[in-house]
Amino acid sequence: MNPMIRKELRQRMRERRGWLLPSLYLLVLSAIVIFIYFVTTQNPDRSSVEGAAVGVFLFLALSYSQLALLLLMAPIFSSGSITIEKEQRTLSGLLTSLLTPGQIWWGKFVSSLLFVLLLLVTSLPVLSMAFAFGGIGPWEVFSATLTTVIVLASISAIGLYCSSTFQRSVHATAVSYATVIAITVVTAIVFFVRLQIYQSARSPSTYTWYTLPLNIRAPMYLNPFFFLTASFAPPRQLYPAWTTCALVFIVLGALAAALTLHNLRRSRDV
Amino acid sequence: MIAVEQIRKNFDGTPALAGFSLQVGRGELFGLVGPNGAGKTTLMKILSTLIRADGGTAQVGGLDVTAQSREVKRLIGYMPDQPGVYQDMGVREFLEFFADAFHITGPRRRAAVDRALARSGLAQRFHDSVEQLSFGMKQRLILAKTLLHEPKVLLLDEPATGLDPIARIELRSELKQLQAEGVTILISSHILSDLEDICSQIALIAAGRNASDAEGHSVIQLRAPRAPVRVYEIEFMGDARPALGVANSVAGVRLLQSGPSHLVVEIVGGDDQAASLLRALVMGGVNVVRFDHRAVDLEERYRLAFGEKHP
Numbered sequence: 001m002n003p004m005i006r007k008e009l010r011q012r013m014r015e016r017r018g019w020l021l022p023s024l025y026l027l028v029l030s031a032i033v034i035f036i037y038f039v040t041t042q043n044p045d046r047s048s049v050e051g052a053a054v055g056v057f058l059f060l061a062l063s064y065s066q067l068a069l070l071l072l073m074a075p076i077f078s079s080g081s082i083t084i085e086k087e088q089r090t091l092s093g094l095l096t097s098l099l100t101p102g103q104i105w106w107g108k109f110v111s112s113l114l115f116v117l118l119l120l121v122t123s124l125p126v127l128s129m130a131f132a133f134g135g136i137g138p139w140e141v142f143s144a145t146l147t148t149v150i151v152l153a154s155i156s157a158i159g160l161y162c163s164s165t166f167q168r169s170v171h172a173t174a175v176s177y178a179t180v181i182a183i184t185v186v187t188a189i190v191f192f193v194r195l196q197i198y199q200s201a202r203s204p205s206t207y208t209w210y211t212l213p214l215n216i217r218a219p220m221y222l223n224p225f226f227f228l229t230a231s232f233a234p235p236r237q238l239y240p241a242w243t244t245c246a247l248v249f250i251v252l253g254a255l256a257a258a259l260t261l262h263n264l265r266r267s268r269d270v
Numbered sequence: 271m272i273a274v275e276q277i278r279k280n281f282d283g284t285p286a287l288a289g290f291s292l293q294v295g296r297g298e299l300f301g302l303v304g305p306n307g308a309g310k311t312t313l314m315k316i317l318s319t320l321i322r323a324d325g326g327t328a329q330v331g332g333l334d335v336t337a338q339s340r341e342v343k344r345l346i347g348y349m350p351d352q353p354g355v356y357q358d359m360g361v362r363e364f365l366e367f368f369a370d371a372f373h374i375t376g377p378r379r380r381a382a383v384d385r386a387l388a389r390s391g392l393a394q395r396f397h398d399s400v401e402q403l404s405f406g407m408k409q410r411l412i413l414a415k416t417l418l419h420e421p422k423v424l425l426l427d428e429p430a431t432g433l434d435p436i437a438r439i440e441l442r443s444e445l446k447q448l449q450a451e452g453v454t455i456l457i458s459s460h461i462l463s464d465l466e467d468i469c470s471q472i473a474l475i476a477a478g479r480n481a482s483d484a485e486g487h488s489v490i491q492l493r494a495p496r497a498p499v500r501v502y503e504i505e506f507m508g509d510a511r512p513a514l515g516v517a518n519s520v521a522g523v524r525l526l527q528s529g530p531s532h533l534v535v536e537i538v539g540g541d542d543q544a545a546s547l548l549r550a551l552v553m554g555g556v557n558v559v560r561f562d563h564r565a566v567d568l569e570e571r572y573r574l575a576f577g578e579k580h581p
Contacts, residue, residue, distance in 0.1 A: 003370035007356075014358055089354030093415070096318050096348045097371035098340070 004099065004107020012077070012115055021076075025069060025119050029062065029126045036061045055133030060232075062127050063144045067151065067228055070116055071184065074152050075176035078112040078159025080169035082264075087169065101264035105160065105257060112156045120148060140232060143242075147231035150246055151224040154253035155180060161256040164263035187219040188226075194219075209241070221248045271296045271423055271454040272317065277326035279312050279478075286312040288478035289326065294456055294471075299449045301465040301472035302458040303568075305576050309478040310458040311351060314427040317456070318348035330423055347421035351428040353412045355400045362387065362396040365415060372419040382418050389444075390414035406437035413444070424448065426457040430464055442468050466492060466568040474575055483575040486524075486536075490571060501526065502544060504533045504551070505560035516554040520547050 012018055040054045085091040094104055130136045158179050162172040194216045209217065220226040227245035230238070272294035279287040287309045294300040302310050315321045316328050319339040328335045331345045356364055365383045374382050387393040390410040395403070403411060409429070416424065426445075430438050438461070445455055445468055459465050465472055472490045474481040480488040506513050510530055517525050517535055522543045527534035537543050548561050 003367055006370075007359075007367050010363075011356070011358055088357070089350070089352055090356060092315075092318075092320055092348070092350045093353070093368070094371065095320055096343060096346070097368060098343055098373050098419075099371045 002103055002107050002110075004094075004104055005110050008081075008107055008111030009114065012111060017076075018115075021073065022119055022122050025073070026122055026126065028069060029066065029123050032061060032065045033058065033126055033129060050135075051133040052135030055130045055135035058133060059127070059130035059136045059140065059144075062123075062130065063148075063228060064225065066120070066123055066127070067148055067224060070119060070148065070152055071155060071180050071224060073119065074112070074116050074155040075159045075162075075173055075180060077115050078108070078156040079162050079172040079176035081108040081112055081160055082163035082260075083166060083169040083172045086167055095264070101261050104264060105260055108160055108163075109153075109156060109257070112159065113153055116152050116156065117149065120145065120152075139235065143231040143235075143238075144228060147228050147242070147246075150249050151227060154249040154256070157253040157256040157260070161260045161263070164260045183222050184224060187223040190219045191216065191223075221245050222252075224249075271298070271331055272300075272456055273327070273329045274313070274317070275327045277313065277316065277328055278324045279309075279316065279321070280324055281312075285478050287316075287323070287326075290475060290479055291326075292473050292480075294454060296454055297449065297452050298471065299445060299455045299457070299469050301469035302456060302475060303460075303462065303465065303472050303572060304458075304475035304481065308475045308481075310475060311427055312478075313475070314348070314350070314425050314456075314458065318346060318350075318425050319343055320348075344419065345421060346423045346425055347416035347419070348425045349412060349416045349427065349429055351431065353409075355408050355412065357399070357401040359400050360396070361392055361398050361400060361403070361411060364400055364411065365418065368415045369418050374419060382420075386414035386418050389417065406433055409433060409437065409441075413441075417448075422453060424453055424455045424457075426455065428459055429457065430459055430461050438464060462568045462572055472568065474572075476576060481575055483571040490568065492568070500537050500540070500544070500563055502535050502537055502547075503560065503562050504535065504558060505531060506533075506551070507531065507557040507559060512554050513551060513556045516550050516556060517547070520550050523547055 036058050037054065040057050082091070085094065095101070099107075127141065155176075159172070159176040162175045162179070163169075166172040166175065195212070198212070198216055221241075221244050227242070227249065230242035230245055233242060272292065274290060274292040276289045276291055277287050278285070278289055290309060290313060292302075292313075302313070304310055312321070316323050317330060317335055319335050319342050322336050330342050333342050333345065335342050356367075359367065362383060365386050366379065369379045369382050384393075387396050390407075390413065392403075392407065392411060392414070395407075400408065400411065409432075413429070424445075430441055433441060442464055445457070449455060449468075457465065457469070469492055472492060474483060474488055474490070482488050483490060504513070504517075510528065510533075513533055514525070514528060517523055517528075517533055522538045524536040524538075525533065526536055535547070537547060544561075544563070548558065551558050551561075
């Protein structure tokens, strides 16, 4: 086992946030489940509520809430990962050992991602409550979970890149959050603004996602929530929207990893 | 064991090293001295493979530090100035992590960690958290970690900074012991008396280049059995011009300083040459009142080389 992974996991689990964050995370998700359940079952306009409708609504609400919460948490674990080594002046010890920059990166990446995945796994019992109501199958849970993992891996890689670029954790964390905001909020704003301009220039007509020009659709391929939405399509309809999003996030993560390795090899402030 | 030739390194256009050269023989305990910003830490980082030089060559054990960095890492132990520790780790856990990082596995790992604990005097405190150790103990732990993979070359950048006198004595003693075991050590320090006590040679560095002391030496020999060059102080009465004339005319004599009633000269050739100078002064009509060999200590050489503004 890569010694970096063992060291990182031990250190993370010793921190107070090692148990505090999963507890808070589960509390928030549980609150969302209770809220959604009461909203869907106490709708005065409906004489009877189908269990499947509750299940689907619960699942969608939980999937989006979970992604939002994890997008907020992922930078906490990754963006301070290398800067902490710089701040406590231990990076030179790692770089002059026989650990390669690739092993150091992999250790940091896996431990950052594993902690976020721990949160994801702890939420599975809450998510599985949707099964009890019906309307949701294993495929939906699998594709939503896989999509969330790809997004979180990419965000963790970007957080590590910020961590390798900046000297202080506070700066790396701020830039990581700015990146999360850029890909979630800014891409959505750009898309909707361009869509409005596109619609106003043409007579009202029905259009589908794929009839929109690519330059209008493009920002949404970077949006994690659109990526998650695309994952709810049946298996045969995952191409091209979900596949394109997956490719974009994998390339983004790979690019961030390559730049992090470059920074580690050229690290002078150690 | 360490060969540096015309090494150059710039940071954002500012030269940190501008053609520095150094040769350290196998088993030597070699000092590196210079004012702040002279380029000592940059040189240490290049030798430890942390940064790449812009020009020149640097070899450790015949291996190029850039092209063969992985092999060099097996050979060296590097202790940076202001080294850090993982405060939340246990003492033994800290050493075990670095043993893993140096690919020391199985029974060798346990033996290496036990040896490091014994060597650092932390065997009784292996279960303690690193955070609980004093500064001196942390330095000992870091040195023990640096020695885990039994390096042939030690690169120590200001290792005594912040240590109390007892800890400094223990560090000197450990370095002497390591040298006796055949380890080559390059050490930079501002504590000149420490270097004087343990080093056989000391290289001077300033503004990224080899610097010279007042006697023109860029490498000061501290453990030479019989110094071929000696410095003499001469005091006399009367006019200084005859004394200057004689000092400048005798072969093997170089004038270092002159005043109205004294001279400082460097004499190459030992006692015979010193006797010749004295005879020439007396024969030349100089009323010599004192003619003394002056043992110049490292601190004074440093002061003469770099000026009083760099203590």
